[in-house]
Amino acid sequence: MARNKSNRRQDSAVGYVRRSTDKQEQSIGDQKKEIESYVQEHSLRLLKFYIDDAISGTSVTKRLAFQQMVKDAESSNCRFSYIIVYDVKRFGRLDNDEAGYYRHRLKTHGVEVLYINENFNGDYTDDLLRPVKQWQARQESKDLSKVTIRGLLSKVEGGWWMGGTPPYGYDLRYQNAEGKFLFKLRFMPDGSKQLLDEKNNLIRKLARGESLNISKRDQAKLTLSEPKRVKIIKQIFQMYAVQGKGYKSLTDTLNQQGIPTPRGPRWSHIYSGHWTTSTVRAILVNPIYSGDMVWNRRTDARFHRISKGQAVDRKGVHGARLVPNSKTDWIIVRDAHPPLISRRLLEQAKQRLENHPKSIEQKKRVHHGKTWSGQRSRFVLSGLMKCSLCGNRYQGVTRIKGKKRNDGTRVKTYYYGCGGYITKGTSICRMNAIPKAVLESKVIETVLDFYSSYLEKGGRHKLAEAVKAQTKAEKEDITSARKRAQAKLENITKVINNLLDNITETNRDHVDRRLNELTTQKQQIETRLEELERLSLSQAEIDTIVNEGMQFLASLEFTLDNSLPQEKLTAIRQCVEKIGINKPVGEITLAIRTAPIHNLPATQELRFSV
Secondary structure, three states: OOOOOOOOOOOEEEEEEEEOOOOOOOOHHHHHHHHHHHHHHOOOEEEEEEEEEOOOOOOOOOOHHHHHHHHHHOOOOOOOOEEEEOOHHHHOOOOHHHHHHHHHHHHHOOOEEEEOOOOOOOOOHHHHHHHHHHHHHHHHHHHHHHHHHHHHHHHHHOOOOOOOOOOOOEEEEEEOOOOOEEEEEEEOOOOOEEEEOOOOOEEEEEOOOOOOOOOOOOEEEEEEOOHHHHHHHHHHHHHHHHOOOOHHHHHHHHHHOOOOOOOOOOOOOOOOOOOOHHHHHHHHOOHHHHOOEEEOOEEOOOOEEEEOOEEEEOOOOOOOOOEEOOHHHOEEEOOOOOOOOOHHHHHHHHHHHHOOOOOHHHHOOEEOOOEEOOOOOOOOOOOOEEEOOOOOEEEEEEEEEOOOOOOOOOEEEEEEEEHHHHHHOOOOOOOOOEEHHHHHHHHHHHHHHHHHHHHOOOHHHHHHHHHHHHHHHHHHHHHHHHHHHHHHHHHHHHHHHHHHHOOOOOOHHHHHHHHHHHHHHHHHHHHHHHHHHHHOOOHHHHHHHHHHHHHHHHOHHHHHHHOOHHHHHHHHHHHEEEEEEEHHHOEEEEEEEOOOOOOOOOEEEEEEEO
């Protein structure tokens, strides 16, 4: 690249100073003084300083001043011939390849890097010593990384908050090393923070970007935020795991109710101020809401990751460093803070997430603009019905007949019809249509009649017995599943011990591979055993389910008679598990839940004619 050297003076230099977040490093001011003394001693002319403060030197990605300095050095009107740094570490704790790359770029454009505190001789021996010192600087960061991880592991074992913005619904409660309360910290949607006393009275506000001078010995734990936020989180889990609402329906409900989002446009331009499906999903998959501190779900470190509670090297890290970790590497501290939901409710949300349909074919929402099903449907039985003849779903169908009327519209009629016929024709089944109004009114009548006894005298006791009977059956299933998992775990342990007893030099590679596979399987089973341990309902949870069930039944008739289609659809799903339709014989089979709780699967089969 051609360079115009007319503006360059061979005695001109710039200084580059940097420090990371480590307060014990050479300060910015001290580095400047050393550079100014060096310039004066060597009769150089100092033009300016490039400064990166509180930024790690292990990469140049976030070092904007460094990047600008290189850009200026390569420009056609560059005015300096030297870059002066305090030592190799200030230039960067880079590996030799990356440091050499930037030195080469600078040297190609006539700019040399000078190090004050490295005692280089200015001859060929510098080429031997410089890579060694560069490697040492890099290695110091790696060693510090391991020490930092050990400190973090010690901190997380106590259930302390590891830093960053707490999950929505929680505040941070700070205390000193002696356990004395200091203050609460609440993050607001505009990016500001509120400092609160122990009674949640406002002490002062901190503007976005303003930080607190907190001692390293002060620690924080999650504590419940204001009741409105706690209620929102509980509603989100209830709507998803109990009422069966999907992401879109749930998000629409939150936005229609005008509920504030965790982060708004004043926090950052990337936030709209409206609830989104990604925000809702992030809440639903976060196990922290059940009271457990969960750490190491993802890795963003440059040098090490945590596996099995130990720091292990990360190799081949290029570009984006943030990656999810295997669940077996998660670090979980039980009951580290107050829960917002029960572990059982979290497990129900998790199971629904895992079974959530991923494709349009599975969702069956719209078919050529004529058939409707799913949460947006005007057909409130969508997704529940199956044809007893061919096994395909029944779908909502809109028919438009006749000539246009004076107002330009035509007559519309609504039916439910066999999806096998609709999508594949008479080779699969027949239409076997049933008028929408007829089928829906009959189903609603049957549902209300079935639950009417719960609203009579002694109805609460009857509902409680139904819930207890279901949980007893569930407990037996859980016990059986636990026994099966325990048997598998014991068998795997025996195989591992047998392999270890028979390992030789000849079969070592094969045994190592097999041991890794078995260890992974063992960890998965251990995780499953922990999940099963958490699924049994407590009496308090049973009481909560009964209370919610009675409230639901008290408003059920009004909901099914007067509400919008989406609300009716949600209510029907809480009561009915499935509907079988045999149109030729005029028989409908309804599997209705003995307790109107979406996640309690015990049902009773009812039949009626259409």
